[in-house]
Amino acid sequence: MAEHPDAALVRKGYEAFTTGDMETLRSLMTADCTHHSPGSSRMSGHFKGADNVLEHFGQLMELTNGTFRVEERGIYPDGRGHVMSVHKWHADRGDRGIEMDGGLFFTIVGGKVADVDECVADIEESDAFWDQAAAG
Template sequence: MTHHEHPDAAVVRRGYAAFTAGDMETLASLMTSDCTHHSPGESQMSGHFKGRDNVLAHYGKLAELTRGTFRVELKDVYPDGRGHAMSVHTWHADKGDRGIEMDGGLFFTLIGGKISDIDECVADITESDAFWGTE
């Protein structure tokens, strides 16, 4: 059986690859200018980051707070063929004297082959909030 990847899934995979490589130029090219990333919880990393530049700054803060240890291992991407794709992954990071490993996922809305909205989910919001803290 041959696996034919849906174009929306391919965009999401390219985004993960660019994020992992630190290639923010490619990542930016995959987003609409008004892209929004919604992060759950009540930590300093929670909230609604509207606009491609703010989304990229949010990702930069992940790297800054973890001194470059933040990484994501993509498990799979599931498109619905109607402009949405869901990814599942495990993320890892170290911050201060604490490390974390947690499953999570992103729900993407794509318009015209570009990511316009990202809703983030994590396995344990309370633990994620404790890791990121409030400042």
């Protein structure tokens, strides 16, 4: 059975993110794509526009000295323009590491990602990780 096109799109996005292929990632998003990150940390908020979303992803890498990584665990389309994905993310920052389950809820319009809502297993722990002072 062939993979649903929306699931294939999200899978391609995970692969591009994992390999740092920002041009491919950009090509998968609408120009006005929005990414919503939970919590109240420096990495929380609403990032509108492909450039701002990619800048947000760059910050994940910058703040973790390139250690931020995601392991995709499942991709589930609804056949009506939405895809839910689940993953585990890992990162090191300063003298602290984190490993947490999370997920993304995608809205697909015209074969491209238009909106992404991010969820994490523990918002308070995620906030604490991103807001800690980085060790020199």
